[in-house]
Amino acid sequence: MVEEAIKVLERLKEEVPLVHAITNYVVINDNANALLSIGASPAMVMSPDEAYDFTAISNALYVNIGTINNETKETIINSVISAKDHKKPVVLDPVGCAAIKSRVDFVNMLLKIGDISIIKGNGGEIKALSGESANVRGVDSLDDSGNVDSCVKLAKLTNTVVVATGKEDYISDGKRVVKVKNGTYLFTKITGAGCTLGAIMAATSACSHDKVISSLAALLIMNIAGELAEKECNLPGTFRAKFIDNLYLINSDIIRKYADIEVLEA
Amino acid sequence: MVEEAIKVLERLKEEVPLVHAITNYVVINDNANALLSIGASPAMVMSPDEAYDFTAISNALYVNIGTINNETKETIINSVISAKDHKKPVVLDPVGCAAIKSRVDFVNMLLKIGDISIIKGNGGEIKALSGESANVRGVDSLDDSGNVDSCVKLAKLTNTVVVATGKEDYISDGKRVVKVKNGTYLFTKITGAGCTLGAIMAATSACSHDKVISSLAALLIMNIAGELAEKECNLPGTFRAKFIDNLYLINSDIIRKYADIEVLEA
Amino acid sequence: MVEEAIKVLERLKEEVPLVHAITNYVVINDNANALLSIGASPAMVMSPDEAYDFTAISNALYVNIGTINNETKETIINSVISAKDHKKPVVLDPVGCAAIKSRVDFVNMLLKIGDISIIKGNGGEIKALSGESANVRGVDSLDDSGNVDSCVKLAKLTNTVVVATGKEDYISDGKRVVKVKNGTYLFTKITGAGCTLGAIMAATSACSHDKVISSLAALLIMNIAGELAEKECNLPGTFRAKFIDNLYLINSDIIRKYADIEVLEA
Numbered sequence: 001m002v003e004e005a006i007k008v009l010e011r012l013k014e015e016v017p018l019v020h021a022i023t024n025y026v027v028i029n030d031n032a033n034a035l036l037s038i039g040a041s042p043a044m045v046m047s048p049d050e051a052y053d054f055t056a057i058s059n060a061l062y063v064n065i066g067t068i069n070n071e072t073k074e075t076i077i078n079s080v081i082s083a084k085d086h087k088k089p090v091v092l093d094p095v096g097c098a099a100i101k102s103r104v105d106f107v108n109m110l111l112k113i114g115d116i117s118i119i120k121g122n123g124g125e126i127k128a129l130s131g132e133s134a135n136v137r138g139v140d141s142l143d144d145s146g147n148v149d150s151c152v153k154l155a156k157l158t159n160t161v162v163v164a165t166g167k168e169d170y171i172s173d174g175k176r177v178v179k180v181k182n183g184t185y186l187f188t189k190i191t192g193a194g195c196t197l198g199a200i201m202a203a204t205s206a207c208s209h210d211k212v213i214s215s216l217a218a219l220l221i222m223n224i225a226g227e228l229a230e231k232e233c234n235l236p237g238t239f240r241a242k243f244i245d246n247l248y249l250i251n252s253d254i255i256r257k258y259a260d261i262e263v264l265e266a
Numbered sequence: 267m268v269e270e271a272i273k274v275l276e277r278l279k280e281e282v283p284l285v286h287a288i289t290n291y292v293v294i295n296d297n298a299n300a301l302l303s304i305g306a307s308p309a310m311v312m313s314p315d316e317a318y319d320f321t322a323i324s325n326a327l328y329v330n331i332g333t334i335n336n337e338t339k340e341t342i343i344n345s346v347i348s349a350k351d352h353k354k355p356v357v358l359d360p361v362g363c364a365a366i367k368s369r370v371d372f373v374n375m376l377l378k379i380g381d382i383s384i385i386k387g388n389g390g391e392i393k394a395l396s397g398e399s400a401n402v403r404g405v406d407s408l409d410d411s412g413n414v415d416s417c418v419k420l421a422k423l424t425n426t427v428v429v430a431t432g433k434e435d436y437i438s439d440g441k442r443v444v445k446v447k448n449g450t451y452l453f454t455k456i457t458g459a460g461c462t463l464g465a466i467m468a469a470t471s472a473c474s475h476d477k478v479i480s481s482l483a484a485l486l487i488m489n490i491a492g493e494l495a496e497k498e499c500n501l502p503g504t505f506r507a508k509f510i511d512n513l514y515l516i517n518s519d520i521i522r523k524y525a526d527i528e529v530l531e532a
Numbered sequence: 533m534v535e536e537a538i539k540v541l542e543r544l545k546e547e548v549p550l551v552h553a554i555t556n557y558v559v560i561n562d563n564a565n566a567l568l569s570i571g572a573s574p575a576m577v578m579s580p581d582e583a584y585d586f587t588a589i590s591n592a593l594y595v596n597i598g599t600i601n602n603e604t605k606e607t608i609i610n611s612v613i614s615a616k617d618h619k620k621p622v623v624l625d626p627v628g629c630a631a632i633k634s635r636v637d638f639v640n641m642l643l644k645i646g647d648i649s650i651i652k653g654n655g656g657e658i659k660a661l662s663g664e665s666a667n668v669r670g671v672d673s674l675d676d677s678g679n680v681d682s683c684v685k686l687a688k689l690t691n692t693v694v695v696a697t698g699k700e701d702y703i704s705d706g707k708r709v710v711k712v713k714n715g716t717y718l719f720t721k722i723t724g725a726g727c728t729l730g731a732i733m734a735a736t737s738a739c740s741h742d743k744v745i746s747s748l749a750a751l752l753i754m755n756i757a758g759e760l761a762e763k764e765c766n767l768p769g770t771f772r773a774k775f776i777d778n779l780y781l782i783n784s785d786i787i788r789k790y791a792d793i794e795v796l797e798a
Contacts, residue, residue: 237510244769503776
């Protein structure tokens with residue numbers, strides 16, 4: 001499975017997918033730099049009037065609801081419809097939906113009108129969307145227990161691939177489950193690590209029909225780059241720069257050397 | 267007084283306050299990373315529809331008017347009312363009010379409808395709110411003379427704690443006055459140092475009923491981290507990363523060792 | 533011509549021009565830090581209600597349409613009119629206009645109602661505004677051939693100074709043409725290098741009546757700082773910090789030593 005994920009990275013470097021990222025204001029710069037570093041082409045078109053047409057010429061859509069307002073909600077809706085009309089993969093990042101209940105309704109609406117490929121959230125967000133109670137503080141999840149079950153449950157419920165992040169990350173399409181053990185605690189000390197993962201996941205989703213594999217590729221790229229950056233510096237300010245450096249350096253050999261995953265029963 | 271400020275930092279590390287930060291687009295990422303580095307939990311909820319309820323579950327509210335528009339003004343109003351209803355501390359950062367007169371009116375309106383705990387601005391902004399003339403260039407203050415007087419004056423006028431930043435920083439509640447001599451000139455060479463201070467001030471305001479002490483804690487955390495970062499690198503690009511590194515490292519012993527303050531007569 | 537450009541930098545350091553930058557959300561922080569590093573004073577006022585008056589007290593206006601929405605379009609229009617009324621130089625950055633056709637109309641409208649001093653875009657954007665077809669991927673230009681011709685053509689068509697960036701950069705007012713050979717490929721590996729150039733170009737435009745010379749000054753500052761940063765680190769995360777460090781360090785001697793330009797026939 002790691003070899004299949006490596007092929008996704010190789011295809012990405014060749015194809016340079018254009019990722020239409022509608023993301024939050026906190027991480028918008030980080031997301032763009034991360035996408036450039038791995039070899040994708042980011043574009044953050046945010047106007048409702050431009051969204052439909054721009055998604056149509058993109059290779060994937062990333063939707064992050066971290067700082068939505070009335071205008072960006074409209075932008076998101078237009079893009080999600082366009083992605084469905086033009087058969088573009090969509091990664092949906094339901095930031096904050098465990099703390100802000102109206103966001104669950106917005107996400108459910110998007111699941112209804114669109115054709116979402118992947119939902120990626122932290123454990124708390126995935127639990128909230130599965131209808132379970134979640135222990136969160138603002139946008140952060142405080143309890144990783146049960147993440148794998150909620151991940152599988154939501155995948156079945158929504159018929160999408162679901163990624164639940166935490167100390168360990170899980171990917172499931174309701175049948176297969178993959179556990180990714182790579183990563184670094186420093187991702188919780190900088191803002192927007194989850195969002196950067198989502199943006200990378202959109203880029204890889206354009207490079208494989210199998211969204212479990214494309215999600216695995218994104219998690220390996222992200223988490224291994226984080227591990228290598230941590231080795232260079234474990235202080236968050238310098239770590240952020242080193243993380244981008246390592247995203248830029250990552251390649252097949254590095255992934256092959258460090259990948260630490262487990263395939264589980266659903 | 268330094269020992270009391272240190273207790274605020276210790277409480278912050280224990281309690282991990284959730285800070286609802288409605289801040290400007292320039293510094294939103296920096297503010298989030300600074301809050302994470304000191305051990306707080308940031309959330310930048312910006313929709314008018316979500317603001318009231320989110321402030322209610324937060325431990326403190328940070329309001330920065332640097333890039334306000336019609337929608338964020340509404341968000342701010344809803345959050346300021348919620349903070350009053352739910353007795354949450356509010357730090358108000360009147361960015362640019364010395365150059366843009368309509369912002370003085372907006373700030374005065376917030377002071378009327380809300381229960382603002384702390385006003386923090388550079389000398390020019392504090393003078394403008396005190397009804398004095400200020401020598402500024404855009405959002406920057408060009409003259410520090412008289413900062414202490416304006417600080418005390420505005421504190422009495424508004425019945426809040428006021429912090430006036432400059433080469434030296436002043437805190438006053440109209441009775442007590444504290445002068446903080448720590449800091450680095452490099453804060454004027456990077457964008458948003460004042461805004462980052464405001465965000466940190468919101469985090470510490472959740473950890474003490476005495477807002478003079480909580481503000482002092484924030485100034486010591488910020489300014490000493492800046493001094494230590496300057497020692498590592500005095501060029502602004504690298505300094506920014508080192509500053510976040512040092513915010514992450516700061517602790518009671520470091521503050522005790524470097525704090526350089528003076529308690530004055532009001 | 534390099535000596536004249538150096539004089540612009542010296543004037544900038546003396547005069548500290550206030551740059552009203554209406555820029556996109558991706559690069560807004562980078563733009564502010566770049567402006568501070570070269571010695572200018574940035575202010576990102578984004579409200580339609582505040583725009584007219586703020587441009588009036590600024591020394592130059594930078595307009596970047598990268599993430600426009602309905603509100604920022606209004607802000608831009610108000611500022612462009614104010615710049616005309618108060619005779620302030622305007623740098624217009626038509627980000628994405630080659631991929632999003634409605635942006636060409638918006639730019640043409642601004643050219644009609646305003647008094648634009650400089651249009652700066654990548655080759656694809658300049659071609660799109662010249663009415664030529666352009667090979668682009670999202671906001672990136674994929675083909676530099678013909679950039680010089682489109683640059684001269686658009687300068688004549690619009691009666692402005694035009695800067696077309698690419699592997700080599702061109703400046704033209706329709707009569708003179710200057711080719712700038714400095715630069716680094718790493719500008720294509722980080723987000724917003726073009727936008728940062730535009731912001732710097734606004735700062736220098738406040739320091740010379742000759743906008744070919746002021747644009748040359750900006751390109752030399754930007755590109756030489758990039759070259760020097762590349763020598764320190766060729767990985768994008770660390771490069772970004774080193775680039776800001778080198779913008780801060782740049783001076784007459786450095787520009788004199790490294791400038792690599794060619795004056796061509798129009």
